[in-house]
Amino acid sequence: MSMDADWKEFGREIRKLTLKLVYEAKASHIGGAFSMVDILSVLYGNVLTINPKKPDWEERDRFFLSKGHACTSLYATLALKGFFSVEELNTYSQNNSIFLSHASHKVPGVELSTGSLGHALSVACGVALAAKRKTKDFKIYCLVSDGELDEGSNWEAILFAPHHDLHNLVLIVDYNKIQSFGSVKEVLELHPLAQKFEAFRWRVIEIDGHSHKEIYEAFLSINESTAPTVIIAHTVKGKGVDFMENNLQWHYKSPSKEQYEIGLQQLNK
Numbered sequence: 578m579s580m581d582a583d584w585k586e587f588g589r590e591i592r593k594l595t596l597k598l599v600y601e602a603k604a605s606h607i608g609g610a611f612s613m614v615d616i617l618s619v620l621y622g623n624v625l626t627i628n629p630k631k632p633d634w635e636e637r638d639r640f641f642l643s644k645g646h647a648c649t650s651l652y653a654t655l656a657l658k659g660f661f662s663v664e665e666l667n668t669y670s671q672n673n674s675i676f677l678s679h680a681s682h683k684v685p686g687v688e689l690s691t692g693s694l695g696h697a698l699s700v701a702c703g704v705a706l707a708a709k710r711k712t713k714d715f716k717i718y719c720l721v722s723d724g725e726l727d728e729g730s731n732w733e734a735i736l737f738a739p740h741h742d743l744h745n746l747v748l749i750v751d752y753n754k755i756q757s758f759g760s761v762k763e764v765l766e767l768h769p770l771a772q773k774f775e776a777f778r779w780r781v782i783e784i785d786g787h788s789h790k791e792i793y794e795a796f797l798s799i800n801e802s803t804a805p806t807v808i809i810a811h812t813v814k815g816k817g818v819d820f821m822e823n824n825l826q827w828h829y830k831s832p833s834k835e836q837y838e839i840g841l842q843q844l845n846k
Contacts, residue, residue: 580623584789587657588618592817593844594653594663600837602670604678608815608827610650612753612786613720616810617654619792626715629659632685638715641701644722644751645680645691652676652684660686695728697721698748702734705746705805716799720749724756727765738805739778747799748779748807751786753814755825771809779807786810818843 591614599607621627625638642651649669656663661684668674675683679692691697701719708715725731738746752770754761761767774781780802784791795808814828815821818840832840 580793581789584615584618584622584793587622588614588789588817589844590657591618591650591653593841594657594666595650596818596832596837596840596844598649598653598666598669600832600834601667602678603831604649604670605829605831606646607649607830607832608755608821608824609644609647609722609751609753611816611818611821612812612814613644613647613751613810614650614816615787615789615812616720616749616751616792617650619789619796620718621654621658623793624796625718627658627686629655629686632660636713636715639688639701639704639717641688641691641697641717641719642680643691643694643697643719644725645693645697646678647722648678648680648687648691651680651687655684655686658686660684694722694725695730698731698734699737701746701748702737702741702743705738705743706741708745709741709743716745716747718747718749720751722756723750723752723754723761723767723770724764726750726767726770727756735774735777735779742803743805744803746805747796748805750807750809751812752809753786753812755814755823755828757828759825774807774809778804780804781807781809783809783811786812787816 595610627637628634669676670678682690698719701717705717771781782795821827
């Protein structure tokens with residue numbers, strides 16, 4: 578089986594488990610969880626140096642999910658990779674569960690509790706700087722949403738990273754063009770995003786965020802960089818289930834039983 582087939586199957590399983598979690602918990606944010614699944618499938622499939630049996634292994638690569646409201650697909654990914662059992666996720670969003678509806682550092686494999694937007698990139702910069710000064714070889718990856726780039730704290734970090742030559746830092750922008758109250762273009766236009774990062778002295782790669790080949794090649798090229806890298810991944814909110822795709826309401830909405838069954842049928846094709 579090819580790597581692309583492996584990534585597609587991994588992504589399918591992540592989406593199915595994410596859909597189940599959101600449906601059973603009557604939770605939200607499935608649109609943003611689905612848009613980043615293909616990135617997660619490649620990142621956890623063939624890129625990150627990690628040990629699911631030793632989540633705190635000192636030499637591991639670090640992944641920070643800044644858009645913590647979309648944690649269901651990260652939880653699903655970690656479970657499928659063996660950080661904990663899939664069955665443990667049955668408590669998702671229940672009282673006294675470690676599996677909160679925003680990313681929680683109590684979950685094995687989750688580096689930072691997130692959900693208040695605009696924080697993780699600054700933390701990632703600090704970890705990258707510490708790793709550089711200690712001459713550690715691990716890399717630091719941080720995934721942000723496009724709407725999250727409205728936060729000024731992100732732009733402080735975007736200035737900080739090239740100033741300190743953080744070549745071990747990789748920022749991934751989940752550029753699905755929809756945020757909580759409308760399209761990014763309507764709420765606060767980011768265009769031209771690539772040129773903004775270039776002006777801030779980042780190495781910029783733009784890709785189709787659902788092409789496993791492009792995602793993998795972008796990650797492979799990072800070793801060539803002497804500057805922080807940003808991967809602008811053009812994605813579709815709700816990717817994988819047709820009635821969720823590019824639909825703002827799936828930032829908030831929980832699927833009905835009928836919608837869950839239709840979505841599962843589509844993901845099983």
